[in-house]
Amino acid sequence: MNKVPIKYGSTRHDYQDFLKKLNSIIWDEDLDADEFDGKWLEIMAQHDVGDVEWFTECYSKRRQWVMAHCKDLKMGAIMRTTQRSESENRFFKRFEHKSGTLVEFLMRFESAMEQQRHNQKRLDNENRQSNPKLSSKMALESDAARVYTHNMFEEFQHELKYSTNTFSCKGLIVLDNIEVSTVQDSGRNRNFEVKFNPGTLQASCSCRLFERKGLLCSHVIWIYCGNGVKKLPECGVARRWTKDAYRGIECSFHGPEFVDVDSIDTKQLEMTKLWSEVHETIGILGGKEKEDIQNLTNLIREFKEKLCPSSEELSKEEELEKLLGCKASKEITIPPPKISKNKGSGKRIVSSKSKAIAIASKPKRMCKNCKQMAHHDKRNCPNPFAERPPALFTVKTIGCFLVLTFDKRLPEI
Incomplete structure (x- = not known):
């Protein structure tokens, strides 16, 4: 979407209208493939950009996402193409360097894992020792606070608040003990179909939020509240968002x-x-004599010697060969790979728009030549003779004499 002003033209009179319509279908997760096709073609025809190659490529990429979204791929439809690689690069960028060795990479990788374990334990402790603030006295919300982690409970609470005042039922059909309700969402100005089984408390919605994210949508929560469900069923809770996931x-x-x-x-x-x-043994030794501590230390060292017999000091190459389990070949048969220009390498060509924005963001200063506030100084002033009147002669004092010197830059007559 950042390239739309360049590809379409931000100076066109209908640019704001086009951008508003395009955002309405690009970021709408409730559209299926047929609705997306119809609205896209309608917008392209109205603004006469259907033949632009860049918009055609965007249409094909977005349609692939919509198709995956409609197939109910769990946690896969919300992931972008490069999101996994970008996340890995952002994580490992803090611990590795291009000039580092393999041993340094392993040590830094272990440090990264330790940091993740520390954050995991800290979050687990917060979820166990504290309770989130409830916004109502509903039993369903209280049970969700007991099951979900704090972050996911905030999202569940948002869906619960949204369902209290914006929904209404337009129709109810019972098919094979399954209630099919049409829920009118006035906030989105759309209708959603919710299938609910009163026996198993299993529910599914046409918005597919649970299939995509693992969280109950506001439409299913509204149906649960209407049927008096006071406890979240197991089929409606994704284990990855619960406090007992780890x-x-x-x-x-x-x-x-x-x-x-x-x-x-x-x-x-x-x-x-x-x-x-x-x-427990170390605690007991705290009240014993020094000889008992030395005896235990000797026993531990003897047992350690049996498990790992001491060996001679190895060189760096021998340590690597022992770590990898093979010896280094003297003949090099595999040359190093050629340096390829991947995404993110090299220098990006800065556009004229970016240059203008960078220059405009800099503070202005006084030019001593033209006496104006600008982005230049006396050395690179575009008007070098702006405030300098032509001097005809100069007067100097040498001792008790006055010397009159004429300037060669005399004005033309």
């Missing part, structure tokens, strides 16, 4: 504690027990 083993000094674990790893359980024994 479940594992918690280690403490008094032994392992399991928090809602489905399957327990035996090795991880034994490691947790070992850590508990180590912490």
Whole structure:
């Protein structure tokens, strides 16, 4: 959308009208493929830009997104083509450098993983130790605050508030114990079809918000409230947005504690027990003599020597060969790849519009030559003789004599 002013022309009298219509169909997630085709062709015909190649390419790319959106691809329809690579580049850019070695990359990668683990534990602690603020006394909202994380509960709360005053039912049909309701959304000026099964409490809406994002839409919430549902059903909750999405083993000094674990790893359980024994033993040694601490240290070192026998110091090449599990070949058969110009490399050509914006954003200063506030100075002034009157002669004092010097730049007669 940033290129629309250049491709269409921001100086045209109908530019604002064209931009408003184009935004209405580009950012509308409720349009299906047929509606998108009809409205796009109508806008292109009204403003006579159907033959422009750039708009044709935009139409094909956007239509592919709409087709994926209509197929109910879970979490895939809202992802752009380059979103995954851009996210990876933004994350690893802080920890790697083009001149770094492989070992440095592994160390920085581990630091990045540690940062993610720290943020995960911090958010888990906030979700467990605090409760979000409720906006109503509805049982459905209270149950959502118990199930969802704080960030997702805010989005659920937004959908709940939106459904209270803007909806009305235009029709109800019962087909094979499934209630098909037509919900009129006055805020979007559209009608949505909601299918609801009173037995299993399973509901689906034509807006497909749950299939795309894993969150109940305001239309389904309105149907739930109308049918007296006070607790979110399991089929209407995506586990990835709940507080129990990350479940594992918690280690403490008094032994392992399991928090809602489905399957327990035996090795991880034994490691947790070992850590508990180590912490308990160190606590006991706090009241013992120095010899007991030295005896335990010697036992640990002997056991460590059995597990990992000490070896001679290795060179850098030998350490890499041991890490990779193979020896370096003396004959180079694979040359380094050619440097390719990928997206983001090289220098971008700055347009004249960007140059003008950059110059206009700079503060003006006084030119000592033309005595005006401008973006130039005395050295690059476009009018070098602006305020300099032609001097006919100059007078100098040398001792007790006055010397009169005529200027060569005499005005023409």
